[in-house]
Amino acid sequence: MIDIIKTEFLKLKRYSVIKAGIIMTMLSPLLSLFYSTANSGQTWTFDYFMQQVMISNCTLFFPIIIALIAGYIITREYTDDTMKNIITIPIPYRQLLSGKLLVLLLLTIYFSFIGCMIAFIINMFAEFPGAHFGNILNMFLRVTGANIGVYVSILPIILLFCCSANNFLGGVALAFVYGYFGTFEGTLLNYYPIKASMILLDANCGAEYGYTYHIFPAFITITLALLISLIILANKKKDPSTLSVVKKKKTVRKKGW
């Protein structure tokens, strides 16, 4: 498994989608900074700013980033026609997929760290009060934890849609809508995986709208999402008829007469 992860990282070097992921991660703190310009009577502190970063991460950016990168690194084996080589090594499809999903988890942590660093730099310029070492560490851990929760919530979508080159973009669009529902508030959302990942790290995330959330149902929801993902992964089979992508061969133009 370590070798698979290592080779995945070697492949990552060439993927431009990682750069797109970093840019999207940077947008989250910028969007929160944008919100801070609204005159709504809210006092912006470092805690509140990071909470806004966490909410926009979980609802708007990370579902897309995770689904996009997952789909890209999984379907690369079909679009680059390297699956046949991997299967003959032999590496079972499920093991390969597990390796890719683990790399995705590490990338989620990496993107979270970048997002937090950008948020910290923005905070230095915006000068929101309350940024001291303990607080910074606490907020970094919260944001990263919530993003890992989003990763777990998105896993079923990745396994059902993003493993096929044909359905990959549909999966990304679905992840967008799925994350987007997390912006809503309501007691029922305690059982919604995206919201649950936020509640797990900050149970007061709906306090300003008058909603009280509970950690235990959120924990159960995330555990269920993980369990469903494991079941799907355990039953996942490579289907060559739907997963093969035929590449067009470029015909060479004849020279001379």
Added chain:
Amino acid sequence: MLDLVKCEFWKMKRKRLIYALMSLSLFFPLILAYMAKAGTGTDTTEHYLQTRFDYVYTMMLGYGLVFLLPCLIGIIAAILFFIERDCDTSKNLRTIPVTSTQLIIAKISILFIFSIAFCLISTLSVALFCKLFHVGMVYGMTYKILMCLIFGAFIVAASLPIVFLIICFNKSFLLSILLAFFYSIFNWGILGTIGTSISTAKIRFLNSFPVICVMNWLSGSMMDHLQKDNLLPEAYLIVPTTSHTIFIVAITVILSLWLIIRFYKKWTR
């Protein structure tokens, strides 16, 4: 031109993603109605019941159409414009002959039809699910349907810059979808800057963005036809005039169409 639009519909038949996106117009109001049901109190007065229905309807307009629809339009535009490139059918169309401008107008007409159909189905679904789940009282449907049809047309016009960007970059579906997401999130971000008090300069700045301008204008037009218990008096200040909205939309359409035709011609040359 009608033949071209018909042909575009035939091409779309094979794209399953279009059906999936269209199904959101049913799915989204279902979730909203279900959530509104959970938050409905025991009050049975007509005023309260109408407020609950308006809550679902405005949520559908705000979340479903202002934020989601530009993104869906971007995805469909990418499918429509890339289909000729990917299937290598551009040259066949040119020999008929179909000009680039005709083809672009046919494809943009499809976007308008999709958007209006999406808005119409969303509004009807809101009424249906509110009735089914007993969320408030369904009323004023003729006006609501009329407004959503206008909104459907205006939101496509306001989203044409994203179609231009898709054609301009002419890369992959991935980049196009990302651009469409960015456009939606960008509008969402701008909306987030509206606070309880807002300066005139900021109102003018916000209303220069097509999607925001259309949304604010529509909200202003509907204020007298909806229950507005929780509306702040300041909310009226951000409503642009009809002439300003038409001006912004017209500028967006003319500029976007000109750029789309220019870049598409360069692309298919």
